[in-house]
Amino acid sequence: MPAHTVVLGLEHYLTKLIYFPIIHTSRSEIMFIFPVIIILSVVFYVYYKVAILKTRDRLTQVYFNARSRMCLGSFVLFFGVNQYVYYLTQLSLFIGLLFFVLGGLQLYTGFKEARHYKNEYRRLNPAGYKADE
Template sequence: MIIFSACILISLVLYIYYKVMVVRAKDPLTQEYLNSRSKIFLGSLVTFFGINQYLAYQTRLSLFIGIVFVILGIIQFRYGWKASKHYQREYSKQQSY
């Protein structure tokens, strides 16, 4: 239980960090890359939150809500991961010119 709480806290801090870095960045490509990184941590935050809620209450309702949160978190994580890899390649192409 403590492990999931720590993962939730770490994911929240990194999500906020990357969102602040998006605002501070001037280059649109860098903004998109940082935004995709923040989506990775948002997905992990939602996933860990869903697991933690089920473990805390262990009812049928919390199971269904936890499953929805885990599915949405995995989708968000996967989308952020793919976008991050895409923008990372684009950034390396831009640096080579």
């Protein structure tokens, strides 16, 4: 067998080995992750909303509200992506883009608020005092 045939065969094998799993993932494998993220987002959203009711400290309440906003944003964002990936129509693209933008804005705003209130809590309680206890 000539040497160039062996090299081409090895190159073809390595190309299939490296690129095949990335390019040829099935649609059901991709579709599985979105419902899991959506369900986790809703569960954490409810968790943070209940945590707001349990605490009396105003700063902790607004921090939990910011965290719940992040969860709501990720829910809306991934719901929009899931709808487009599932239906693959032009209408689902527009609706998915709208949900993606709105969810991204909620996620970004919640992240900024949570970071701000976390820093405020650290500034007001340098010794690590927890107001909930």
